Structure formats: C-alpha cells, structure tokens
Amino acid sequence: MALIAFLFLLVGPAIATIAFFRRLSTRGHLFLLSLCVVYGISPFLLTWGAFGSAKRFGCSAEAIRFRCPSPVWLGDVISGLAMAHWLAIFAIPSAILGVIGLLISGILQHRRSRTTGGTSGETPAVFYRSRHHKVIAGVCSALAQRWHQPLAVIRIVTVVLAIVIPGFIFLYLWCWLAFSIEPRLQQQVDVKGDSGK
Structure with missing residues (x-):
C-alpha cells in the first residue's frame, strides 16, 4: 500500500x-x-x-x-x-x-x-537511448554505455530489479519517455568513424 x-x-x-x-x-x-x-x-x-x-x-x-x-x-x-x-x-x-x-x-x-x-x-541531451543495441527501448544500452559496463550485465540487473521491485517497471517506462533516442546524424557520424578504423 x-x-x-x-x-x-x-x-x-x-x-x-x-x-x-x-x-x-x-x-x-x-x-x-x-x-x-x-x-x-x-x-x-x-x-x-x-x-x-x-x-x-x-x-x-x-x-x-x-x-x-x-x-x-x-x-x-x-x-x-x-x-x-x-x-x-x-x-x-x-x-x-x-x-x-x-x-x-x-x-x-x-x-x-x-x-x-x-x-x-538543440542542446545535447544528458544521454540518448540507443538505436542499434535495443531490445525494448534502448535504455539498458544507454546505461551500459554511460557507466562503461557490459550490456549483458545491465540487462540482467534490470530484469532482476524488475522482478524483485514491482515499481521498477515504472522507472524503466519513465526512462523510455524521458530520454530521447539518439539522433540519426550522430548515428551516421559514429558509423563513418568506425568504418575509417
């Protein structure tokens, strides 16, 4: 209650x-x-x-x-x-x-x-949800990139927290609404930068 x-x-x-x-x-x-x-x-x-x-x-x-x-x-x-x-x-x-x-x-x-x-x-956002490495909304991928942690670990922790803490789902949904997905321009710059390596 x-x-x-x-x-x-x-x-x-x-x-x-x-x-x-x-x-x-x-x-x-x-x-x-x-x-x-x-x-x-x-x-x-x-x-x-x-x-x-x-x-x-x-x-x-x-x-x-x-x-x-x-x-x-x-x-x-x-x-x-x-x-x-x-x-x-x-x-x-x-x-x-x-x-x-x-x-x-x-x-x-x-x-x-x-x-x-x-x-x-527009000024850049605090962080963007990932366009490439998303399963549902790209929130876990953004957190993994921000905290420099493996994506699999962040996803496992997210699933465990969603099971243990019932209100955690609402936090995930809020992150989905609050943070925008990465812009296509930034995505194209990243792809061009990776192809030159």
Missing part, C-alpha cells in the same frame, strides 16, 4: 522531469501541463462517474456500499470508484508539484531559446 501511495505521489514530478530532459516545445509543455491537471482532478471525476453510474443502473446505496439489481458485481465496482476521491490526498499534491516543475521547465526553455537565438539548434 505504501508503494502505491509513493507511486501516486511521483506521477506529477515524473511528468515534469520528462519536459526537463526532452526539452519540449511550448505545445509539449502545454500538453503535459493539461495531463497534470487532469491527473489532479481524476479522483473526483471517478467518484462523480461512479454516482452517475449508480443512478443509471438503479443501484442503491447502503452505508458505504452500492447494491445493484443486475449484474451484482457492478455494485462492488461502483463502490470502489465512489471511494476514489480519497486518492486526491496523493494526486493533488503530485499534480501541483508537476505543474510547478513544468512552469519552471517552460521558463528555463524560454530563456535558453532567447540566449541562443534559436540558431544553434
């Missing part, structure tokens, strides 16, 4: 850090900003939808549970959704942190584009 609460708290900041690493355009920032706002109000939307569904299917409220005439299992689903508003305890602070992070990222991106004049192109 604590892990689920921790993951709910991380959603907003994780969305904001995607904007930091990807160096998104204004449209990208606005999309992520709207995603944070929807995430923050989603517990209330789920509860509102549950009460609407209960009325539509003729379910009756008994204390904190709903009973539906048919199908019977629908009462349990509506009861669970009706209690979703408690998730706002985690979703709203997370969404607020995400919005603050996105605003800071947007301001920094605007300042960076004004100082460079927009002529020098």
Whole structure:
C-alpha cells in the first residue's frame, strides 16, 4: 500500500522531469501541463462517474456500499470508484508539484531559446537511448554505455530489479519517455568513424 501511495505521489514530478530532459516545445509543455491537471482532478471525476453510474443502473446505496439489481458485481465496482476521491490526498499534491516543475521547465526553455537565438539548434541531451543495441527501448544500452559496463550485465540487473521491485517497471517506462533516442546524424557520424578504423 505504501508503494502505491509513493507511486501516486511521483506521477506529477515524473511528468515534469520528462519536459526537463526532452526539452519540449511550448505545445509539449502545454500538453503535459493539461495531463497534470487532469491527473489532479481524476479522483473526483471517478467518484462523480461512479454516482452517475449508480443512478443509471438503479443501484442503491447502503452505508458505504452500492447494491445493484443486475449484474451484482457492478455494485462492488461502483463502490470502489465512489471511494476514489480519497486518492486526491496523493494526486493533488503530485499534480501541483508537476505543474510547478513544468512552469519552471517552460521558463528555463524560454530563456535558453532567447540566449541562443534559436540558431544553434538543440542542446545535447544528458544521454540518448540507443538505436542499434535495443531490445525494448534502448535504455539498458544507454546505461551500459554511460557507466562503461557490459550490456549483458545491465540487462540482467534490470530484469532482476524488475522482478524483485514491482515499481521498477515504472522507472524503466519513465526512462523510455524521458530520454530521447539518439539522433540519426550522430548515428551516421559514429558509423563513418568506425568504418575509417
């Protein structure tokens, strides 16, 4: 339960850090900003939808549970959704942190584009996911190259961590979203450099 609460708290900041690493355009920032706002109000939307569904299917409220005439299992689903508003305890602070992070990222991106004049192109990312040596997303290959470790060792450690720590999959998915794949120009330079050896 604590892990689920921790993951709910991380959603907003994780969305904001995607904007930091990807160096998104204004449209990208606005999309992520709207995603944070929807995430923050989603517990209330789920509860509102549950009460609407209960009325539509003729379910009756008994204390904190709903009973539906048919199908019977629908009462349990509506009861669970009706209690979703408690998730706002985690979703709203997370969404607020995400919005603050996105605003800071947007301001920094605007300042960076004004100082460079927009002529020098994009600044290089912290690291790129590999285009060549990927099985799923190229995250392990990028980590192996960054830390100067064998690729097989990084992949084995990743699989073990994904089995042992349930939330590790979300970290991998976040890396997939946060770090862009290596540009084709860099790939062609690497291939030309390797052929000359």
